């Protein structure tokens with residue numbers, strides 16, 4: 001992406017973000033003050049140990065959860081304190097999600113799983129174009145049970161990008177996959193980011209994946225403990241782990 005990324009206005013800006021879960025007598029401080037800016041079109045990999053707060057942060061950025069305190073702004077929409085209705089509209093209009101498990105509808109083909117999203121989106125791609133972008137042009141009429149795990153994940157990516165989301169949030173998208181299959185999923189995500197300009201965040205435990213990012217953010221114990229920018233994005237096809 002352009003080296004002037006930091007001159008641009010952030011897509012997301014969080015300030016002093018905290019999230020505390022109350023479990024009986026115990027308070028779990030999942031986020032303890034996160035200040036983060038994400039810029040248009042960048043591909044960010046988020047690393048951190050289990051329990052460091054990655055999913056909590058992603059869920060707040062995606063409007064699936066709200067912070068306990070602090071601000072989170074998407075463009076000019078204030079997400080902290082938004083109503084459930086506003087968050088639902090925000091997710092529908094702007095956000096694509098990819099999770100570790102693909103959540104495809106088993107009784108629908110790959111194409112029909114994508115159509116389930118495109119028929120309610122405002123400005124969708126053709127479902128076939130979304131599936132082509134993830135390398136599944138020849139598998140459109142297969143049912144999930146007829147596809148490998150990696151192929152199912154690529155259908156989930158096609159479904160997420162088919163509504164042309166401004167933001168693509170991916171929580172351990174290769175977590176259930178072996179290395180060779182995971183790489184095809186990362187290739188699909190990188191291509192979607194590059195060709196559609198969707199601001200992309202990928203959570204992973206796998207530090208090798210960080211080399212495909214514009215920027216790498218590390219969370220530890222609910223705060224950002226590290227951040228660096230890669231001089232070049234490594235092609236995910238050449239990653240190994």
Ligand SMILES: Nc1ncnc2c1ncn2[C@@H]1O[C@H](COP(=O)(O)OP(=O)(O)OP(=O)(O)O)[C@@H](O)[C@H]1O
Nearest residue numbers: 021023028030048049050051052053054055056057
């Ligand atoms: N709904 C919840 N209720 C109570 N505690 C929660 C809840 N969600 C997360 N937590 C706790 O908040 C902390 C951060 O969790 P989070 O899932 O954000 O971490 P993570 O970095 O994504 O971990 P992992 O890599 O294992 O998915 C953990 O201690 C977790 O147990």
